Amino acid sequence: MGIDSDIDNRTKIDSFKRILNASSRVTGFTGAGISTESGIADYRSKGGIWDRFQPVYFDEFLSDPAKRLLYWQRKVELWDGIKNAQPNSGHYFFKRLHDSGKLFGLITQNIDGLHEKSGIPKDKLVNIHGTNLEVICLQCGRLTDAHEVFDSLDLSVGVPLCAICGGLLKPNTISFGQELNPADIERATGFLNCELMIAAGSTLVVHPAASFPMIAKHNGAKLAIITLSETPLDSYADFVFNMKLGEFVKLIGT
Ligand SMILES: [Zn+2]
Incomplete structure (x- = not known):
């Protein structure tokens, strides 16, 4: 990373932090990328x-x-x-949002149970693909x-x-060829009435879950995408950070 992009990131991080501080209803959406740092393939x-x-x-x-x-x-x-497997700094980032009263809901595509293990209560969490x-x-x-x-x-x-x-x-x-649970979709949809959506570690291509960030946008939320690869929603996002969530958490210093 060059000096220019460092400065660029610093500015983006600062404005993200202002939005985060001003938001009282933050919803997270997470995918496999946040668990690879816990050794889950x-x-x-x-x-x-x-x-x-x-x-x-x-x-x-x-x-x-x-x-x-x-x-x-x-x-x-x-x-x-x-x-x-144990939760990592990315999972604890969402747990701290919960502890500070900002976390409205957390929707995950992961089935590894690491959000539960980090201490997020069940009523705040939707395991859209189930849990192992x-x-x-x-x-x-x-x-x-x-x-x-x-x-x-x-x-x-x-x-x-x-x-x-x-x-x-x-x-x-949820197995291949198995329907998602309608009650889970309904709970997840309720969590999309948020002020800020943070989508982390997901390539945002597996539907219907990948459409959740767009629905949140339509509901008036700001959208931050934190993932190593590009996603189809990048151009709609207010913030895109092409990095691992662990690295992002270090940069924002919470
Ligand atoms: Zn039975």
């Missing part, structure tokens, strides 16, 4: 799990016992990383802590079933 990227393997689609999970087993085997492969920290029964809807299921899991005797109704259990994440 961007699973859709090259070399990620869905690049190496064919995904198991939701209807295959329901209808094909072999695919169901394969799905669980992959989740077991991912679980150790998810179980041990929970397991759901597809029949009765009962939610179980994922630790409980994975700790007693033995796939050699078959995939786990609901202790209450015998239905199929599945980590509570």
Whole structure:
């Protein structure tokens, strides 16, 4: 980074901070980029799990016992990383916004549970693609802590079933070919009535979630995009910072 762009960034950072200080309803929108700093691979990227393997689609999970087993085997492969991952400075940036009473809501595309682990309460958080920290029964809807299921899991005797109704259990994440939860979309949409939206670590290409920042703009919010790569919404944003959220947090010094 040259001296000119340093000065440029400094000016942008200062005006961002003025907007942030003046906003009492800030909504966050986060994607995989904010978790890579916690060692969680961007699973859709090259070399990620869905690049190496064919995904198991939701209807295959329901209808094909072999695919169901394969799905669980992959989740077991991912679980150790998810179980041990810790939030980073980007997650704590949003937690501090919550602590200062500014955070209106936080919508994430991530399924790693790191926002929960940072201490964001459930009523402020929408996991639009679900979370790996929970397991759901597809029949009765009962939610179980994922630790409980994975700790007693033995796939050699078959995939786990609901202790209450015998239905199929599945980590509570949205699979390929599976509809997003309408209640989650509704809660997320409510959070778009904000004064400032901070979209971080998302390439803003996976819809419908990627349209959320635009809806917030239409509702009168300022939009800040913080991500390494360009996004289709950059030209609509009030601020674009092409950097990791961790780096941004250091620059704004909160
Ligand atoms: Zn059940």
